[in-house]
Amino acid sequence: MTDSLGPRLKIGVVVPSTNTSAQPELDAMRPHGVTNHTGRMVIGDDPMVDEPGFGHVMRGIRTSTLPAIESVACCDPGCVIVGVSPESHWEGTEAHGRVLHAMRAAAGGRPVTMSPDAIGAALSAYEVRRIAVITPYLPVGDESVSRFFEDSGYDLLSICGLGVPSPAKISHVSETELRDAVKEIDSADVEAIVQVGTNVAMARLAAAAEFWLGKPVLSNNAVLYWHALRQNRIADRVGGFGSLLAAY
Known part of the structure; x- marks a missing residue:
């Protein structure tokens, strides 16, 4: 049997606990039969005005991302969106594959969508x-x-x-x-x-x-959601959020 509200696709989403924009934007983009299920990386609202401060925020994200992914994996989503940009870019292109591999492992082998x-x-x-x-x-x-x-x-x-x-x-x-x-x-x-x-x-x-x-x-949020939908063969055109979701 399939999920009654998300028979086409359940999407796990993880965002920092300070993030109040990603969840409502992604929910507004949902096609019929697709549901979003959000977990949170617990971090503090620490200053990012210099490199030590930015580094402290990044360490908080790193230590909380995998547990947040594991929490949403429990509802058996078809894929997971990792809704945090700095971690995707901070260590450079050479580290991206390693980071993505760790996130997929935490998601139980499910597809993971990251910003890059x-x-x-x-x-x-x-x-x-x-x-x-x-x-x-x-x-x-x-x-x-x-x-x-x-x-x-x-x-x-x-x-x-x-x-x-x-x-x-x-x-x-x-x-x-x-x-x-x-x-x-x-x-x-x-x-x-x-x-x-x-x-x-x-x-x-x-x-x-x-x-x-x-x-x-x-x-960023429209691109993440578009990628997750298309990776999972959801081809619905969604209007109101730009040409990517509406035409591609």
Whole structure:
């Protein structure tokens, strides 16, 4: 027998305990017969204004991610979304395979969707390489994100860090701030704009920005959910969150 509310797919989602944006955004994207089941990585709302502070937040995420994945694996989801961006980028491309392997093991061998893989698949779908990136971080976080994209072979033309000082305050970033950031980093040479940081609620704004820019604007949460759905053969087109979910 299949799950009564999620007969097509159950998706496990793990996010930091400070994250209040990913769960409501992902729930709004659910196709019929798909359910989301969220576990939390317990971390403190510690300052990220310098490298020691950012490193402390990262250590908290590292120690709590695998237990959070194991907790959602108990409900037997078809896959797991790991909704945290810094851990995906902080150690570089050479560490990504090792991190992903550990997360799959914690998920009982189930498919795991992380930001680098999901964003890479999305950019491949659009066949673009020249990008601009929005992050919620201060320069210490922006440096690792820049390095990851450049090491992955993308031409990073510009990056805008919004300078948020702690994990919980990332959810305070407004659509007005995001609109201004999109305007700041866009240019004729930019083929796509990528936003990282799952506690940034940008899915709705990204869809609007695509309309007036005429190019892909990829919000982190929409990309993660699209990748999880398509990996599990859920091909529904979901409107309102950008062209990726609506057309690919």
